[in-house]
Amino acid sequence: MGILVLTSASGSPGVTTLAVGLALGWPRSVLLADCDPGAHQAVLAGFLGGRGSGGKGLLRVAEAHRDRRALQEVIIDQTVRLTDESEPSRLLLPGFGKPGSATLFAGVWPDLVDAFHRLDDADFDVIVDAGRTTAHGLPMPLVESAATIAVVLNSSLRAVTAARVHRPTLVEQARSTTAEDQPGLIVIGPNDPYSPGEIGRALDAPVIATIAHDPAAAAHLSDGRPRPRRFEHSAFARSLADATTSLAAGLRRHADRVRV
Secondary structure: OOEEEEEEOOOOOOHHHHHHHHHHHOOOOEEEEEOOOOOOOHHHHOOOOOOOOOOOOHHHHHHHHHOOOOHHHHHHHOOEEOOOOOOOOEEEEOOOOOHHHHHHOOOOHHHHHHHHHHHHHHOOEEEEEEEEOEOOEOOHHHHHHOOEEEEEEEOOHHHHHHHHHHHHHHHHHHHOOOOOOOOEEEEEOOOOOOOHHHHHHHHOOOEEEEEOOOHHHHHHHHOOOOOOOOHHHOHHHHHHHHHHHHHHHHHHHHHHHHHO
């Protein structure tokens, strides 16, 4: 169906936790691409409990690009499994090994996102954890290719102020493309203190999903801690399921528009 890009305007708002949660509940096969330029390897070290990548990841993709190999098959070969499920597949493409690696990746982005799109032929969607947006926004090929771009933030004044500073760059990037939808907002822990409506009005942006604040439940996804009892009945899990349904439906609508 398409590509969902998640980013933030400030540190540690829960982008990776959200990305993992969405990938685990996504209605069809999904590739979670760790494209955080900070090279935190947060999924390997967190949800996967320190599991090594075996050298797999974006560096190998860049090497294949240098050798002019088709990237679609390379990408799948460079993934590790998020779960043992075979259907639907839930795969992780590990990220940059060093912080400076992202600056050397500029020429790879166009072919990488083209390969992401081609994964639709194999019934895969792609969720991109883009980490924190920079002063220059996101890599332009990601912006051009995304069905949905979402800025993830909590409801504090500090987070809203940071989003007010950085979101306009993403909006300008999107306006320079044929994107029909401007970057939306996903609010973690709404009403603490600001409501989604207040945040949306302050940033002149749609709030496309909200996630309940529950550190104990979130730690299962962010740090691989044991799954809490009655996790599936928690407000966190219910809000995550609602967000997954809504975002997947948004990607389907985008795909339908593109086909027309």
